[in-house]
Amino acid sequence: MTSTFDLLEMICLLLPVAALSGWYLGKRSQRTGPSSKSAMLSTDYYVGLNFLLNEETDKAVDAFIRMLDVSPDSVETTLALGNFFRRRGEVDRAIRIHQSLMSKPNLTPKQRNHSLLELAQDYLRAGVYDRAESLLLELTNTVGNQLEISLRHLIDIYEREKDWEKAIHIAIRLQEVTKQSMSNEIAHYYCEIAEIAWSKGKIRTAFKYLKQGLSHNRNCVRASFIQGNFEKKLGKYKHALRSYKRIEFQDPAYLPEAIFLIMECYEQLGEHQALEEYLDYLLHHCPSISIVLAHAEKVKEKQGKEFAAQFLANYMHRHPSIRGLKHLIEFHLTRVMGEVRNELLMLKSLVEQLVEKKPIYRCGHCGFATKLLHWQCPSCRQWAAVKPIQGIEGE
Ligand SMILES: [Zn+2]
Numbered sequence: 001m002t003s004t005f006d007l008l009e010m011i012c013l014l015l016p017v018a019a020l021s022g023w024y025l026g027k028r029s030q031r032t033g034p035s036s037k038s039a040m041l042s043t044d045y046y047v048g049l050n051f052l053l054n055e056e057t058d059k060a061v062d063a064f065i066r067m068l069d070v071s072p073d074s075v076e077t078t079l080a081l082g083n084f085f086r087r088r089g090e091v092d093r094a095i096r097i098h099q100s101l102m103s104k105p106n107l108t109p110k111q112r113n114h115s116l117l118e119l120a121q122d123y124l125r126a127g128v129y130d131r132a133e134s135l136l137l138e139l140t141n142t143v144g145n146q147l148e149i150s151l152r153h154l155i156d157i158y159e160r161e162k163d164w165e166k167a168i169h170i171a172i173r174l175q176e177v178t179k180q181s182m183s184n185e186i187a188h189y190y191c192e193i194a195e196i197a198w199s200k201g202k203i204r205t206a207f208k209y210l211k212q213g214l215s216h217n218r219n220c221v222r223a224s225f226i227q228g229n230f231e232k233k234l235g236k237y238k239h240a241l242r243s244y245k246r247i248e249f250q251d252p253a254y255l256p257e258a259i260f261l262i263m264e265c266y267e268q269l270g271e272h273q274a275l276e277e278y279l280d281y282l283l284h285h286c287p288s289i290s291i292v293l294a295h296a297e298k299v300k301e302k303q304g305k306e307f308a309a310q311f312l313a314n315y316m317h318r319h320p321s322i323r324g325l326k327h328l329i330e331f332h333l334t335r336v337m338g339e340v341r342n343e344l345l346m347l348k349s350l351v352e353q354l355v356e357k358k359p360i361y362r363c364g365h366c367g368f369a370t371k372l373l374h375w376q377c378p379s380c381r382q383w384a385a386v387k388p389i390q391g392i393e394g395e
Pocket residue numbers: 363364365366367368377378379380381382385
């Protein structure tokens with residue numbers, strides 16, 4: 001169903017053609033009287049418009065395509081018309097229009113490339129990625145704005161199809177064309193192929209890919225996580241610890257994710273004193289509730305729940321936290337009986353419900369909130385933009 005607003009937009013698109021058609025008619029009638037060719041252009045325009053007004057869109061499209069045969073000047077308008085249908089989700093009509101354009105022998109190279117890009121975008125919208133890919137690859141031999149747009153679309157296709165090696169290749173090309181860094185994306189593509197190599201038992205290759213990822217972006221937190229995980233699985237706790245501890249310098253916002261892995265490595269190595277010193281160091285340099293809770297666990301093991309509760313309460317006075325409150329209640333629960341215990345249990349249940357409803361991570365680019373850590377935001381598709389939430393409800 002064509003809305004009044006859509007119809008108005010379409011008529012605005014076609015106005016230049018109407019004006020042009022009128023101008024032709026005027027010029028020619030001055031010299032030789034109305035020619036049949038110009039009259040045809042005018043007729044197709046009005047026939048098309050009439051079909052549109054009667055919501056017979058396919059017939060309107062046919063009339064506008066015929067208009068192309070008699071006036072090469074209507075190419076830009078036809079491109080805009082196709083674009084209009086694609087934006088409305090009428091991809092089949094957009095494809096018909098752009099395919100008709102491509103079949104015209106008198107297009108200039110610029111018009112042909114523009115039509116090619118529009119058609120590729122129609123296929124992308126329709127989810128026909130193989131056809132879009134072959135058209136976009138053709139455009140990578142061009143220069144200018146269409147080249148950059150084509151490379152960006154190709155990266156999008158390869159990301160969706162998880163063809164990471166091709167994504168790396170095109171991202172490097174895009175970097176050369178725009179002079180803008182793609183190192184963040186490239187490092188993540190290497191992380192993806194490292195995990196695939198590991199799953200196939202290609203351990204050395206997996207480490208090689210991680211090294212390549214870090215060579216593109218030495219601040220790639222994900223590469224450090226994966227490297228630590230691989231080394232931990234191989235029982236190389238010292239190496240794993242080195243990888244995890246790198247995260248503090250790459251992006252401390254992710255440190256809460258690594259803290260329990262770091263503790264596990266220290267414990268496997270039997271380095272309990274070194275762990276306490278490290279937690280103490282983190283408390284002063286990059287405090288967060290996860291680090292405070294990890295520290296409180298250590299206090300509990302060594303000095304008991306009362307001291308752990310006191311330690312946690314001291315921190316909570318300065319940095320209130322819902323997660324901290326939940327643990328504080330748990331520390332006190334074992335020390336009280338009767339009515340107070342029942343009230344604490346009720347309070348604990350309320351806090352748990354509150355924590356349960358809250359997201360843990362948020363995308364710094366689009367604001368998408370989630371309970372899972374995604375390396376690529378499912379909403380805006382940015383890499384490494386989803387991070388642990390800070391503040392009273394988060395870290
Ligand atoms: Zn996002």
